Amino acid sequence: MRENKLQKIGFLTSREYAWLKDQPELTQEEESKVKEYEKAQPGVDLATAKRNREKLQITSKLIWKNFLLFYKHTTGKEFNQTPDALKNVGPVIKYFAQELEFSKSENMIKKVGNSVLYPDLAKGLLIIGFCGNGKTTVMRTLSKMFDHYQMPMRFKSVNAHDIVTEYESISTPGDKDLFFERYKCAKLHIDDVKKEATASNYGKIEIIRAILEKRYDAKLQTYITCNFREGDQGNIADGLLEFGERYGEHIYDRIFEMFNILHFTGNSFRN
Numbered sequence: 001m002r003e004n005k006l007q008k009i010g011f012l013t014s015r016e017y018a019w020l021k022d023q024p025e026l027t028q029e030e031e032s033k034v035k036e037y038e039k040a041q042p043g044v045d046l047a048t049a050k051r052n053r054e055k056l057q058i059t060s061k062l063i064w065k066n067f068l069l070f071y072k073h074t075t076g077k078e079f080n081q082t083p084d085a086l087k088n089v090g091p092v093i094k095y096f097a098q099e100l101e102f103s104k105s106e107n108m109i110k111k112v113g114n115s116v117l118y119p120d121l122a123k124g125l126l127i128i129g130f131c132g133n134g135k136t137t138v139m140r141t142l143s144k145m146f147d148h149y150q151m152p153m154r155f156k157s158v159n160a161h162d163i164v165t166e167y168e169s170i171s172t173p174g175d176k177d178l179f180f181e182r183y184k185c186a187k188l189h190i191d192d193v194k195k196e197a198t199a200s201n202y203g204k205i206e207i208i209r210a211i212l213e214k215r216y217d218a219k220l221q222t223y224i225t226c227n228f229r230e231g232d233q234g235n236i237a238d239g240l241l242e243f244g245e246r247y248g249e250h251i252y253d254r255i256f257e258m259f260n261i262l263h264f265t266g267n268s269f270r271n
Helices: 012-021 028-040 046-055 060-075 083-096 100-104 137-147 160-168 171-184 205-219 236-247 249-258
Strands: 124-129 156-159 185-190 219-229 259-264
Touching: 012 156, 060 137, 060 219, 083 100, 083 124, 083 137, 083 259, 100 156, 124 236, 124 249, 137 156, 137 185, 137 219, 156 160, 156 171, 160 171, 160 185, 171 205, 171 236, 185 205, 205 249, 205 259, 236 249, 236 259
Parallel strands: 124 219, 124 259, 156 185, 185 219
Antiparallel strands: none
């Protein structure tokens, strides 16, 4: 059986097969997919598969097409393409496709108070908006999609509350060091920032602040999703000021160095 450019064997295309073969460790499901591919395509030429992978241009169009498929798989429903939802997700898709046009979105914040902001593909993303309008679901869908296809922009996604819970379970100083090492991965998405409890293991500590400081020092790309201050009416400047009140002025200052700031608009999807 011969595979053309887009035809799939089992769950994999030749490009996906090449991505997986490059990984040092595979899950049981991934190993099963690789074996199924190799069985269906005897004598497969890995070098050719890798060349096909390298020819693949990761564009916003490609990411968008697969995002819609993975969104339905993740949530069990179609992505509701309202005007607000499209304005929200559009710059995120373009950002991960490394397309400079992401910065032209009207939802991309260019000024906070007297500070002029300069969107930059080298920075991470800080997505702020009202509760329930898709911030978390969009990022988790992209995380699963990038991981499935082993794309170079893949990132780890974790909830801030779960990070604190994990830290609270640490029982030795050595485990504490390992904990922080785990959160120095190349790309990390932290969800629901500012809502987590203050940790009390080994004394009171703001874990998210500590992680952000370490990632800033290591020049690692970070993605954050968070809500406006409770009771706030959508004031961007005040929503960001809460970072300084919670984590300290030095973290507030670093926000503008570390992140492109994107405002997710629209009502809650849960209504």
